[in-house]
Amino acid sequence: MFRETARGINFRFMSGEISAEEITRYFLKRIRLGDGAVGSILALLEEGALAQARELDHRKSRGDKLGPLAGTPILIKDNIHICGEKTTCASRFLEHFVAPFDAFVVTKLREAGAIFIAKANLDEFAMGSSTENSAFQKSYNPWDLERIPGGSSGGSAAGVSAMFAPLSLGSDTGGSIRQPAGLTNLYGFRPTYGRVSRYGLVSFGSSLDQIGPFARDIDDLILLQEVLAHHCPLDSTSLANAHEPLLTKDTSLQGKRLGVAFELLDRVDSDVSEVYHNAVETFQELGCEIVPVSMAFLEYAIPTYYVLSSAEASTNLARFDGVRYGRRSPDARELEEVYRLSRMEGFGPEVKQRIFLGTFVLSSGFKEAYFQKAQKVRRLISEEHKALFERCDMLLLPTTPTPAFKAGEITDPVHMYLQDLFTSSGPLVGCPSLSFPAGFSKTGLPIGLQLEGPLMGDRETLRFARAFQEVTPFASKSPPAFDKEFA
């Protein structure tokens, strides 16, 4: 059953072949047996998941109408609230924090009948590109357990890649869904900003954060995204027209203009370059007109992204002060110490670094040179990005410069930030962006590429990927070590 798509599992449940409880027990057991080497899971939600499953079985036996994901297990990144379960953000600060409400997306998933079987590991507060910044455990790439699965949604990616569930949720601020998806042979989608409500997602960079889906199959991803994308009155940045049907029968790309930026290949290794060239050929065969474009603005995207996301993060994380919830240092004797010691003990080095950076770029005397300059560059990038879509319908970009690197291999933060070279401009613009399985390195590591559409062009972006999946074998490949039952 682990190889099954979400739709396949839902079908088997609805046809009466298997109960939701059996499905849930099966995947819980698979995680228990298989996750030791992967480290993708922070908490198994055994009790809650089984209760959900029994409820579904009960409702099914009553003949109730059930949602499109009924009986389908899903992993939730541990910075998204499930009421009554812990939301740790992989941080010591929130180690014991229990979510007092459901995230809007969790509400939508409940309605759709999905079963929350586990909370997935991440870089602390979603800050990182390797999931090595989790305060609790490292996660590894099922394709090579010496390598990282990417980040920050590394647990969500590794878990679906190891087939612990057909679906998971991640959050993407500068590439945190797409980069791990690319490194683990998954589809990982960052929707247009505002399509998916952020209510119940612990904020990192509010103007950049988007929740999005992971799946091994494009139609699963589309189905999940349709469940997630709804207007939410509790998130003021939620779009009024957030929802739209995403699955289209028409997979023809005949005459569509695909923008390709070969200049970017100077920045990637030869495996990625080859995969990119092959994909361009495939899209050409699918009827696309290839339009060479220049994306010189990517040079500026990383610094702009780090200035803005850190600025927002420094204030979003100010609420973690030890006064109302979360960690309060037992050594604190007065107010100043409550703040200083609780935060010193509660936050890891990467989080502290971003808070320092964010506080600095907003501080008087430096704000004009950093924060306000970055805001201007963000606008310019948006304008250039928009202009590209006058000449093409879709952009093709690498997801990462290289396949997955080894755990501990990158220690220099600036080097690590280069992981975001191709993923940080999309969030600055707010456009939809999808990493899809596009090939493998000579050593058998997965390589993802990105399709990036214009604002609100979510359906078209997914349609391109669907057409690609129909004619390529990559998405159906699984990590060999996990393509088996565990006993």
Added chain:
Amino acid sequence: MKGFEPVIGLEIHMQLNTKSKMFSPEANRFGDEPNTNVGFVDLAIPGALPVINREAVNKAILFGLATRATIETTSYFDRKSYFYPDNPAGYQITQFYKPLLVGGQVETLVDGEKKTFAIEHTHLENDAGKLIHFPNFAGVDFNRAGAPLIEIVSHPCMHSAKDATAYATAILAIAEYLDITEGNLQEGCMRMDVNISVRKIGEHLLRKKAEIKNLNSFHNMELAIEAEVARQIAFYEDHPDGSLESGTYRFDLERRQTVLMRRKETADDYRYFPEPDLPPLVITREEIDRLAQRLPELPQERYRRYVETLGLSPYNANVLIHNRRLCLFFEEGLRICKNAVSLCNWVTVEFGGRANERSLAVDALGIPARHIAELVNAVDDGRITGKMAKEIADMMMTSPNASPLDIIVENPRFRPISDTNELDAVIATVLEKHPQSVLDYKNGKDRAFQFLIGMVMRETKGQANPEIVRDLLLKKIEMM
């Protein structure tokens, strides 16, 4: 003071009386058990997001319309960062770069002189919680956290404590007329920060200023301004070429002194930047027009009506318009009373004075405005004398539900003596006793005639109808 001129600007924080908070659906209500009106947004629970309360926006727009401010159809919210236990998110959501209301003005009387004070801008923001101190720890009550505020920032356009009080009073009156605030200063509905500098008269530039924070009564504000102005002038008199340091002060009421809290050089860096959780606040022309239709009569319009149409004195009109409840009370009486001038006198002076002795407001006495109006009408109709009316007023104070008309009917002594025979006898006695006054009057001294009327009134214990006494007395003297 000689040769120096204070320059004063006010920042007024006013709580709006909306049903829910500025960015959350929790009740905007005070006096409840601590931490009962708090939700996820108010406690800054991670994952909770702010949503703008349009009722608060509308109330701010009404204030803008009433002060003739420019209403920005697109304004923005910003984060203001600082750590304090009553500030749950670690930042306040305010409007720093592009506020909702720009400009505006307030007209009012200061010592009988009409003045216009200019508002720089007015913006929306949320309030903080409240620290409660216990012997060895402090608690935070978040009921107030997230309450909607408007901050009204004036130009440095005031030059005395009286100016500042008149301006603040006028602002409060406008807000009360618009019903956008509860206006209760004791409960912190309106808090004032005052910026003060002094300069030599004739100077154009502003000198270094002191900011006195968090004054919550007009009286304290007046004392604080006077104390600070005196301190600064004393400094410049001692150091003619010296320069004061800018700083933030609080007012120590007992010592009547401003006390330095921190110098500006070490001031907090609030790191303002646009609030990414909220989209721009967009207001349409139609919305503004719709709100404009809801504008009630405003204090200055009412002032003009009182002076020009009702004939009240500027002083009385000014007293009335700045007290919304007293004004409503007066207006209620006005419905059945034609003599506005007299009604105003009875409401503000006669009953006002009596109420004051009991430390109450006139409208809190339990006496219906209608009864006061009936009393005034009874005097105007000549059914009772003014003197009787005052006595009846005393009786109304002790039994607030009693109608003055009933009191008049039930007490024979409140029936004026109009019987000419009875009065003729009294007048004859008075004239006999005061021949000199009669002579004086005949020699052209009007005051002597008034004296004679007074004597008759005394003899009749005030029950005589003064009009009739006057007529009879004239006739009698002519016959002599």
